[in-house]
Amino acid sequence: MPTLRPPELDRLPELTTALAARAAEHDQDASFPYDGVELVHRAGLLTATVARRHGGPGGGLADTTRILHALGAGDPAVALVTAMTLFVHAAEAREPHWPAGPLTELLAESAVRPTLVNHVRVEPELGTPVRGGLPATVARRDGDAWELTGRKIYSTGAPALRWLLVWARTEEAEPRVGSFLVRGDRPGITVEPTWDHLGLRASRSDDLLLDAVRIPLDHTARLTAPDPDGGRDALGGAWNSLGLAALYLGVARAAQHWLTGFLHERTPTSLGAPLASLPRFQTELGAIEVELDGAERLVSSLATAVDAGEERAAEQSPGAKLLATRAAVDSVQRAVALTGNPGLTRRHPLQRHLRDVLCSRVHTPQDDTVLLARGRAALLHELPQPL
Template identity: 70%
Template sequence: MSSPAAARSATLPPLDLGRLPAVTEALAARAAEHDRDASFPAEGFTLAQEAGLLTATVAARHGGPGAGLADTARILRALGAGDPAVALVTAMTLFTHAAEARTAGWPAAAYGRLLDEAAAAPVLLNFLRVEPELGSPVRGGLPATTARRDGAHWLLTGRKIYSTGAVGLSRMLVFARTDENPVRVGSFIVRAGSPGLTVEPTWDHLGLRASRSDDVVLDSVRVPLADVIGLAEAGDTPGARPDPETGAWSALGLSALYLGVAGAARDWLTGFLHERVPTALGAPLATLPRFQTAVGEIETALFGANTLVDTVAARVDSGDLAAAEQAGAVKVLAVRAAVSSVEGALALTGNHGLTRANPLQRHYRDVLCGRVHTPQDDSVLLTTGRAALARSGHRPAPKGN
């Protein structure tokens, strides 16, 4: 049974997808500055909140729009074209609300308070899972971060790395183990500013520099006993390996984000080719068949990848489990298309594309980050290959002519 709907005393901002082009433009205006300084783009989340984007996936039973994966992909593609750091933290927030919409796991009171805050200001959420020794729990293993019971609270102690948006998060959902026997694991709801919570500025990355994916250190941070999501015996490792639908949201949503980055790179490229008029040519580079063909390659790759993401996202929204299980393969294809498209743009522009004053080099650094998100290529290809071999069984291979 689902928990009761969260008690509400405020109204969430309405979702306005018509504002996406303006939000994209506003984010893009400051993206280079935030990349250069590795500064958190707080004003970008205010724009997203005012357009209802940060709460788009809040369930209708909680007073939200209840947006599905297809609309979420549309949002993340637009934000990724403007500032992928804003898009990435927004993605984590939207995925969290979407998971709650599908299967209630938050304590009703805690979720109600969170939504009341989200009605008035940006409320950013993320699951903190990765640790120095563990790596990503998706590949197995128990977290070192420990929750010890102390009266009416848990005391959390540990370190999380690659904690996207850490400096701006309102709630950190910390994957941790209890010190009980048998051990239980779950995601403990930690409020920003809690005593014993420290964000260490360790993020010094090639791409997505403004995402501030810093280390989070917890030293006996107090969490009410009830404020845990999915607490269960460690043998089940809840939350470590996502169910197909949860995995599809992450794979397709992030694919859309990086396709947005690639789309921004394409737009800069086409503008450059129209503006660049070499003296010897006496005409824009855009008039040359070689450049037209190369842009056609990029446009075709992005069209195919975007269509694939949107089509499979719509199928997931319709309840198609087979589509959800194929989302990892879609991510492999989409991220490859995004990266190759930006690489193609760099090949066409040479030194111009790699000049710090031009955004193409930033788009390239950012789009490369698409490869590191779960599911990663090796795990997707292994699973897909095994499934294909299992389907074929021991049937003899067809003979050639």
């Protein structure tokens, strides 16, 4: 296995600034930020969670949340494709499930160039698989290969993915489901540029069409009988919850940074002093600061607890995502309300931060599933004793 460079965490402030310099351009054009991904690769961040046994630094969730917070403050589209790649490497580090051949290819390429990898799971009819059901994407066995056919939607980073973990079912008497490991340049893969979103426009979460895409028989991971529980992975859920929460808190911090500068610079003639001198604006900025401080501390402490294997930390992580993303959305909305027209003017970044932070509500786990699960668990835990 190649030796991968350690992540340069001391460069995170520099990377935030560099990514922010082109974030508006990529948002306006809905163009994929290849330049930003290259910067992240050069800093060793794309492979920060590769296991030490595979020549990686073995970074944990605490480091990952720190990385994603910084990248989210610069360009959340870059942060999101980075997150998906980090989550895949972290899952392999926790529980090996990739066959040796494709894993060796993935890591060898990751050592020399940006190598994005992501699960592609969501489908037009099924929606997100965490709510149950079997995929329509089918893997048919043909001699010494699988042939994959189907359509995946909301495939984050689609034009730039080097490896796809395609969730599909086998065409067998008793179907199995799992991930099929597919190189992004295989014949039969087409990216349809369907992504026309309000926020995270540069993430290019386009449709992927697979038309009899052939892969070797061993290029599968966790291919098993369907699990009615959806194959729930509490640790994987914690990584997803806290990593994405950190990303969107980064977006909110970028909005706060712009707001602070605006309040210092804006000096109405009738006032003769900056808006920053008024108690009303000071109070509102204080509310934003308190809200984000609390959410960041919650995410950071829980990430550290997950790394330490602390009991219940993983279970509490979806709830932390809910609280953190609500805080992120609320703080940016407060900033928009406080600034009025300037906050919604396209030449200012606050409107972009608002559009981007609203995307936090879409990611799994969504608020209703978090609250339902925790409510049911609390009712079972607090079951009254018979008199």
